[in-house]
Amino acid sequence: MHLIIKATGTGAGILSHLLAKNPNNLYDRIEKEARVRIVFTVSSEEETEAVIYVTPDPIELVKGSSSAHNDITQYINDREFVTSSLFCTYIRPALGTALNGKPKEAYLPWVGQRLALELSFGPVASNLPDRTLEELFTALGYEVVLERGEAEYSFDLKNRSSVRYIKLKGFQTLQTALQQLFVLIPALDDYKHYYISEDEVDKIRRYGEGWLQDHPQRALILKRTLRFAGVIKQFEALEGRTQNSGGASVDENEKEAAVKGSMDAPNALPDQSFESEAPEEPKVRLNDLRYAAIAATVEALQAKASIVDFGSGEGKLSAILANVPGVRDIKAVEPSATAQLRAMDRFAKLEGRQGTIVPKPVTGSLFYFDESLRNKDVMILCEVIEHIDEHRLARVMETVFAEYGPKTLIITTPNKEYNEVYEMEQEEMRHGDHRFEWGREAFSAWCSRWTTAFGYSAELKGIGEYMEGFGCPTQIAIFTKEETSQ
The missing domain is CATH 3.40.50.150 (Vaccinia Virus protein VP39)
Structure with missing residues (x-):
């Protein structure tokens, strides 16, 4: 699983400073149960390219799992290979400076500067069709290229494969581009490795600021990131209160009350409600x-x-x-x-x-x-x-x-x-x-x-x-x- 960030033209050389990584050194760290490496394959004022490569430990992936000793599916899943919510978790510490827009003071003016970026990542295993994948990114102003692997089959499966590599090209600030990926990469995959909790609601609001509200596929993105109808309703409520207050932050007590409940329960029903009104008739599943x-x-x-x-x-x-x-x-x-x-x-x-x-x-x-x-x-x-x-x-x-x-x-x-x-x-x-x-x-x-x-x-x-x-x-x-x- 990898992410390649390439900047060309004016300001390309600033990429390493926004990432807070020395292009002459190999970044090599263990994050959770994965090895994260960042290497700059090109570094000049006209072109800079950083390759982020993650290698999870397959043994660590199943440690603590209740099914690890009882089920063979741990041997036949794709979590070790695909770019998913796990990947974002692994690389977030390495990209924290760029995601938060807080490089050294000398480079702060570049945080809001749009760069000519190429973002390549994969493999992505998604049940979404090519057209929908393209629409998710073209709506943000990117040119999109979807590619499938070079494997040859004796029957025509390649074009039907759910596994694709995605390449984006466009003008965007590095911070916004990364925040968009940290929302959309988990949305592409139909699997999340963690509970949907208050932290997830806050993350989507924070990373989606300035672009998610007007995205034509906003409903689909929320559905695939927040999963549960009750959680989505609370997200909408918080967003509405934030906008109605002219952009002021929501009172922490209100936020706690809004998201209070069993949002972090992994098996919550999709139509679960957190309203305090009269109970509805139970729905027949x-x-x-x-x-x-x-x-x-x-x-x-x-x-x-x-x-x-x-x-x-x-x-x-x-x-x-x-x-x-x-x-x-x-x-x-x-x-x-x-x-x-x-x-x-x-x-x-x-x-x-x-x-x-x-x-x-x-x-x-x-x-x-x-x-x-x-x-x-x-x-x-x-x-x-x-x-x-x-x-x-x-x-x-x-x-x-x-x-x-x-x-x-x-x-x-x-x-x-x-x-x-x-x-x-x-x-x-x-x-x-x-x-x-x-x-x-x-x-x-x-x-x-x-x-x-x-x-x-x-x-x-x-x-x-x-x-x-x-x-x-x-x-x-x-x-x-x-x-x-x-």
């Missing part, structure tokens, strides 16, 4: 609606004694199905050991309950055939297929239909058309790990492919609130094996 729809579908089936819940996660759906009359056996299949441990805790609470069976956790994946899962009454893939690369999905489904051969297969997946109702960008996906999302027509065509080839019929429905022209937020397909005449 889409996930609960999906589980209820699947449970109702299973209950209506004649053959439902044996169930396979693929990608069962923490076992919520399996626990619900355990109460459906007529169900005798549930295999909750999940590759994550951490999720399985939580599922086992949930299943243990079902022991001894009248009319309830206890699901059996199974370590497994759709990519590995398990003979014990064949010929079951029901197989469920709830919000699973969109996490599989499209070029691999066909092979997985062939295994499901031809080898496992369930009497009934239930699949749910997001309806891409409904993303517009959520005011999402056209190519934005609902989750950072989604490899694709289909509209109703595409999903219907895909389902027809399997009914024709393997002797199943399919019924397609929607789950969640229906909107004219967009359908429902979730699609559900119920495949039923057709009986063959003897």
